[in-house]
Amino acid sequence: MTIINRMVKDSLVFLLFCLFLFLFLFAEEFKDLSFFNRIPGMFFNVNTIFLSIILEAIPFILLGVFVSAVIQSFVSENVIKRVLPRNAYLALIPAALLGIIFPICECAIVPVVRRLIKKGMPSHVGVAFMLSAPILNPVVYASTYFAFISSPYVANARILIAFISSIMIGFIIYRRFKGENILKVQKEDHHHNEHHHHQRRNKLLETLYHASDELFDTGKYLFIGAFLASLFQAFLDRNVLLSIGSSTTFAPFIMMGLGYVLSVCSSADAFVASSFGSTFTEGSILAFLVFGPMIDIKNTLMLFGYFKKNFVIYLLVVTPIIVYFSVYVFQLIFSS
Template sequence: MVALIAAVVARPWAEPFLDHAALQTWATIFVSITVQAMPFLVLGVVVSGAIAAFVPSALIARLLPDRPLVAVPAASVAGAVFPGCECGSVPVAGRLTALGAAPAAAFAFMLAAPAINPVVLVATAVAFPGRPDMVVARLLASFATAVIVGFVWARFGRSEWLLRRRSHVTHGSTRWEVFAGTARHDFLHAGGWLVVGSVAAAALQVVVPRSVMTAIAGTEWLAILVLAALAVLLAICSEADAFVAASLTQFSLTARLVFLVVGPVVDIKLIALHTGVFGRAFAVRFAPLTFVTAVVSALIVGWWLL
């Protein structure tokens, strides 16, 4: 409250600084990423709250069992029908692991959901007219990324890397109390980390001009690295990244496929969200693993199909 009043009082005094074009552009992009993500984040925490309140943990453990050979591919397929952006799937995966689902399966779901759901695939088809192979390649490479990361985690992952979250609203409450309490807590938690990610992504968009990034697209291996890095830095919603990729015509289709496969599974705002929901020890291992897996999957599928 005090901050709000101070802000209103200080506005005229800070006017020249606040009207600077770079700050204005940063503010617009920052607010855009945050506002754009809100409906998806709210959908995610509502699903998360509903899972906590209405789905018994025994059922979750049975649906996502600790048998990775079955659970990881099944969870990846389940992700394909969850119509959301990446921001929504993180709290859902966090809730699933907190309730006893196998982490490998929850992560496979978390990676698959934003990359291969119908909305994203249709957007890709619209952005690349006459190139249905691009849609197929994206589907295959993203699915492979989710499954491989799930298997790697099942084989090498350790549970102590995961932040153990206490269930905040415990027994004795009504289901409505559990639902509202969980959804509220997950929104405040993931939302705060989403802001961290949007601040960074907007700053990078202002500081690193797209024209510089695209100007160094001469050699193929460099182009692939540049677009993979761009996918991490821009943090574009998975439902919009196909249109940006379509406009980057200086790059080969394979390099653009790398952009489309990396973006939904690892970017600045997702790393912040993962840090918040699963802990720092998790994020520093998960981000490089996912990045490398996504790049390699996209290269193999691109070399095979495109």
């Protein structure tokens, strides 16, 4: 029954995507029909935004699931234990810097981190990597630099705040979940273990097998998250947000919320943030640039799919608090 339920859910998600793709390609031909004339134009905007998010995220999802599959096939638990410092606190520093080497965005980081934790990476170290990697990578730095070409320090500030915040959050996660398993035990994991026990595969086939399985598993969360984000983008009244954008106290919270619901890929979100530069405070822009790639609708659904509920809720509470605090301190130190 569980397998049937999963097949039904996956089929519904796939049909939803096909419907949006069909409307994207042929909506103009049907707009003149009486039935479609009754549909508000906002719903066509939802369709366009949904597909733009999907098309933007798919390349990074493919990268993420392939990296995850390579880790599963080629990286042993002993390798992870050797490369990380034994001190639980010192291990957070290289973990937060891994994004420089592995340019993975928030669309794809969750399955990669899940695989690393299953391979033996400490949970708090995986969390630090998961939060920092979508920001501390060369692609995101370059896009931020060019988006704020007249204020290049924004790119450096984004990197610094993300680095410090991810270490602080990793420290808190370690203190709260030390020694606990934060991953969900999934039935397909047992199936894979039994399958590989009875049938040995060469490494290439094993990598492709895990990548395809991970893609279908992760894809449904991406589609649902993109759909919710497109609804927010289409119906959100931005004039209300702009009216409170000058508040140094509330504006960062508003922009963090905006980053969460817009769910823009970290490689492109700087250009969205720069459009608010004339209305929102510098601190709130930085809050958007740091919090959005760490937690958004898409990866929240993935987190609930792969991690235990109490851990995800705790992370969703702690992350915005730490980001807000880090941005606030940064403004106190560096504001002119």
